[in-house]
Amino acid sequence: MALDLSSLRKAVASLERAIKVVSTQIKNQVGTDQEEVLRAGVIQNFEFTYEICWKFMKRWLEINISDPAIDGMSRKELFRMAAESQLINNVENWFFYHKARNETSHTYNSEIAQNVYLAAINFIVDAKALLLILESKND
Secondary structure, three states, rough: OOOHHHHHHHHHHHHHHHHHHHHHHHOOOOOOHHHHHHHHHHHHHHHHHHHHHHHHHHHHHHHOOHHHHHHHHHHHHHHHHHOOOOOOOOOHHHHHHHHHHHHHHHHHOOHHHHHHHHHHHHHHHHHHHHHHHHHHOOO
């Protein structure tokens, strides 16, 4: 059964666009309200795209691995299984993204926001790689 990857494609594209806008708009705007708002948009896109990514990993594993334990797995176990199934390359990166995602949802702090923004910039590479792998294994 093939997965409908359209929502994942849209989320990855949206995050990529947000990062591109920030990188071109902030050059002379450091420390401004505009910078803060633009980075907040990247962070929001990161949160959304991260959530979609791990859910697609889970769906693919449920369909293709047929392990009833997948439904009750922790996120770390899910990422390990995704790496074993060659959906992702670096499981430690995904542990880091999970931590970054959790930090944004519990508190607002400008230092944490900056760290999550930087994580989002790294995350887009892994999110795009996941999308390409899922597209190649989507039959």
